[in-house]
Amino acid sequence: MxxxxxxxxxxxxxxxxxxxxxxxxxxxxxxxxxxxxxxxxxxxxxxxxxxxxxxxxxxxxxxxxxxxxxxxxxxxxxxxxxxxxxxxxxxxxxxxxxxxxxxxxxxxxxxxxxxxxxxxxxxxxxxxxxxxxxxxxxxxxxxxxxxxxxxxxxxxxxxxxxxxxxxxxxxxxxxxxxxxxxxxxxxxxxxxxxxxxxxxxxxxxxxHGHHHDDHDHSDLEPVFELPPEKPYIRRENQGQGYFSCGWIIGEEHKFDFDQLFSLFSDLNAERVKAVVNTDKGCFAFNVANRVVSVNQMSLEGYESRIEVIDSQLMPWQDLESILLKLCGLNEV
CATH class of the missing domain: 3.40.50.300 (P-loop containing nucleotide triphosphate hydrolases)
Structure with a gap:
């Protein structure tokens, strides 16, 4: 160039x-x-x-x-x-x-x-x-x-x-x-x-700016992928006083749209982002200040991805159990 x-x-x-x-x-x-x-x-x-x-x-x-x-x-x-x-x-x-x-x-x-x-x-x-x-x-x-x-x-x-x-x-x-x-x-x-x-x-x-790293970058893979033998995976991160947990769920598992919307509306977290396959189609969810915005996507064959970020460590396992129930998956 x-x-x-x-x-x-x-x-x-x-x-x-x-x-x-x-x-x-x-x-x-x-x-x-x-x-x-x-x-x-x-x-x-x-x-x-x-x-x-x-x-x-x-x-x-x-x-x-x-x-x-x-x-x-x-x-x-x-x-x-x-x-x-x-x-x-x-x-x-x-x-x-x-x-x-x-x-x-x-x-x-x-x-x-x-x-x-x-x-x-x-x-x-x-x-x-x-x-x-x-x-x-x-x-x-x-x-x-x-x-x-x-x-x-x-x-x-x-x-x-x-x-x-x-x-x-x-x-x-x-x-x-x-x-x-x-x-x-x-x-x-x-x-x-x-x-x-x-x-x-x-x-x-x-x-002249100074940068202090408190993230773990031991793994520099660009994006986590869902292994073919697993229906979902979960990944956590923390740094600068914030905690995150994310899930990737196989595209064949559809979420109940209404129940997922209710969950995101009630979830007391700083930030929630998701691109999810539901019974009404594929949607992007964006949640800030407990206000949920939704946009329909035209993605096909793309797995669901959900990310929750908060300044407090949340009960990730309990949240995972609810998410798996909403998409018809038993815990693995």
Whole structure:
């Protein structure tokens, strides 16, 4: 490759709507362009790649925690694989618990100088979280916002006038000032935002950022696969005060849609994501703040994947028993 690929990092904390935003961007992309998306997830089983499968982009997943750990090996492998396919644009979605400064540092290194044209980093934030001490005291939450030149206040339709005032006051206090900001709903981000130039001061901040890894990257497999002899597998991860558990279940096992929706509505977890085969078809479930959104998918022959993330260690075995019952599987 000789041409640099326009590249954006779209960051933001858990449940802020990064995947929905990228899906909307893919819907609006020029028909003659081929885009690539590198998706990083805290959980081990990889959900976002399946959610984006209908988006018409080249997708590469790096599940299992922050992709810039272990000397950047998982991230570099994913980026290199996508660059070989010569995309017209590259979007990188770090995990909601990721370290954007380290990702920026890698993308602006000599390794990618000839191949990556890094544009402005975009951070999504739910304005309500700017009044939540749990978020304001979280280093990654603050790092994500500090590293971005563009701030998008998402889910404005769920915010109060006070939430909007807090968002605007927060923007006023930022030094250096953000280049661009906008309040949106459902991740409806205009394509033009992707072409905002990166500010050099952001690069300097990234170069001096420090990254402390507390993830286990002993296994760098890109995505866990379901062995043919097993009806399901379960994988757990933990780091930075969060715990995750994910399940992959054979596509021949169908969930009861109504009962699964009720379960996700009642589940008291920080984040739930799933692409699931049900008795009504294949659906993507997205749960944040105990609000469930559902989109029908056109996937066929794809196994069900469910991921739950919380700041407390949950009774995974009890949850597994319920999930297996809802899809007609006895515990194995």
């Amino acid at each position: 000789t041409n640099q690929v326009p590249t954006n990092i779209i960051t933001g904390f858990l449940g802020v709507g990064k995947t929905t935003t990228i899906l909307n961007l893919l819907k609006d992309k020029p028909e003659n362009e081929n885009w690539a998306v590198l998706v990083n997830e805290f959980g081990e089983v990889g959900i976002d790649g399946a959610m984006m499968a209908d988006g018409g982009a080249m997708i590469k997943e790096v599940p299992g925690g922050c992709m810039c750990c272990t000397a950047g090996v998982p991230m570099s492998v994913g980026i290199n694989a996508l660059l070989r396919q010569k995309p017209d644009r590259l979007i990188i979605e770090p995990t909601g618990l990721g370290h954007p400064k380290q990702v920026i540092k890698t993308l602006t290194s000599d390794q990618y100088e000839k191949y990556i044209d890094l544009r402005a980093t975009i951070a999504l934030v739910d304005p309500r979280n700017l009044s939540d001490e749990r978020h304001l005291e979280n280093k990654n939450f603050n790092d994500q916002l500090a590293s971005a030149e563009v701030i998008i206040g998402n889910k404005v339709d769920q915010c109060t006038a006070e939430d909007i005032d807090v968002f605007n006051d927060w923007l006023t206090d930022q030094e250096p000032a953000k280049i661009f900001h906008k309040l949106v709903k459902n991740g409806e981000l205009p394509l033009e935002v992707l072409d905002i130039e990166r500010r050099e001061v952001a690069q300097e901040l990234a170069k």
